[in-house]
Amino acid sequence: MPDIPVKVNLVKKRLPLIKVLMDARQNVLTLLPEIATRQPIVAGRTIAPWFMLMDPQTIRSLFIEKLDIYPKSDVTKNLLRPAIGKSIFIVEGEEWRWQRRAAAPVFNLRNVKNLSPLMTDAAQRCVERIKECNTRAIDMNEEMVRTTFEIIADVTFSDENGFDRAAVHKALNDYMEHAGKISLFDFFNLPEWVPRPNRIISRSAMLAVHAMADNVITARQKSGASAPPDLLDLLLDGEDPETKRSMNKVELRDNLLAFITAGHETTALALSWALYLLAFDPKVQAKVQAEVRAVIGTGPATRDHIDELVYTRQVIDETLRLYPPAPIVSRTAQQDDEICGRKIKKGQTVVIPIYCLHRHKLLWDNPDAFDPDRFNGKTKIDRFSYIPFIDGPRICIGASFALHEAVIILATLANNFTFHAIEGKVPRPEMVLTMRPAGGVWLKAEPRD
Ligand code: HEM
Secondary structure, three states: OOOOOOOOOOEOOOOOHHHHHHHHHHOHHHHOEHHHHOOOEEEEEEOEEEEEEOOHHHHHHHHOOOOOOOOEOHHHHHHHHHHHOOOOOOOOHHHHHHHHHHHHHHHOHHHHHHHHHHHHHHHHHHHHHHHHOOOOEEEHHHHHHHHHHHHHHHHHOOOOOOOOHHHHHHHHHHHHHHHOOOOHHHHOOOOOOOOOHHHHHHHHHHHHHHHHHHHHHHHHHHHOOOOOOOHHHHHHHOOOOOOOOOOOHHHHHHHHHHHHHHHHHHHHHHHHHHHHHHHHOHHHHHHHHHHHHHHHOOOOOOOOOHHHOHHHHHHHHHHHHHOOOOOOEEEEOOOOEEEOOEEEOOOOEEEEOHHHHOOOOOOOOOOOOOOHHHHOOOOOOOHHHOOOOOOOOOOOOOHHHHHHHHHHHHHHHHHHEEEEEOOOOOOEEEEEOEEEEEOOOEEEEEEOO
């Protein structure tokens, strides 16, 4: 058994352009240079100049003081615009500000707690499915995607009438699968009017999803809120306290689809990698199991247990450090600037490789090791050296929802099973918009008494 869990083979020497092009098509992560885990900033040129920023204080200034100078780069926005173009994920400036103010209360702790019984139910259904597998090997990534999709579908469009969940799941997945591969056109910042072949194929399925979501919204406007209110009810009720503006139908639809798109796969990935890590390190797994049994007894985890599941949460935090579901984010300068002594010209993109930041040799001890005790509160962690949800005003709006969900599911699974690694089956980190475990997370689940 190796002493460190699987990692990306970072590039140690300059690559020929053709290799860069090939690798970018397969897995953008393999383009990350190893030097990005040792320097505060790295600059280079592949057709156009590029910058990678790993200095926590400068990252802080980009995310807070220079928020308007550095909006999200076109790379991710171009990919997602046809699916969720009018959502807070994509819009900028004043448009983003009022939407964010209107949507913020939707994800406050009270609402997250109100929705969490649906998380407990989905976790319990997942346990029943795994039991039926009778200790055969299971791809836990597939299981986690299914479980988190059930939750996000339950909390967005709780009323199933007119909303074909399987069709929506398939259309969104297909879209991400095809369009989500960072196109070379995006990589080199070609203008958006250059047609992206994959995106044309995925468009018709997306239009069908839009139509379905529109119908559900119209029906809900007529029927009134469900009990407890789901995310659609809360958004319908939402209003920007400053301008009193509320969302029109297209904004409502795109935001709900944004919650589904941004919300379920990311959380599924956090859980999949966490389960891989528990099987990788049986001592950590035993410690989680002991905590869970002491706090919960034998049932599933609920919202009332979250605060006491301290070590389980540390495992989630450490998983998000080693395998951040969004491993790279990028920002494009709207004016000439200087960061870490480098001149950035208007229009140039600064990449923040969260994967490298989280494994930076100047910021972390033994960065590639799996050690949940880093998060036990005894060692101070600089706020901007650990940013799985980024930080500042544009921080992930669903962060507390995701952490709640991840703790409930991981604790429920650890309370019911001991997970064992399978010889020769090690997932490979691969980036398709998010950091997926290529090959799946195949584990054996041994039932616990
Ligand atoms: C472990 C799970 C998750 C991770 C690691 C994650 C990560 C992130 C990151 C890194 C961003 C910032 C992207 C950027 O600025 O370039 C983001 C934004 C966002 N996330 Fe999450 N996310 C997770 C779960 C969720 C959930 C559960 C939801 C909703 C239900 C959600 C909804 C959003 C939205 C709407 C934004 C855009 C916010 C804005 O621009 O104002 N995410 N997320």
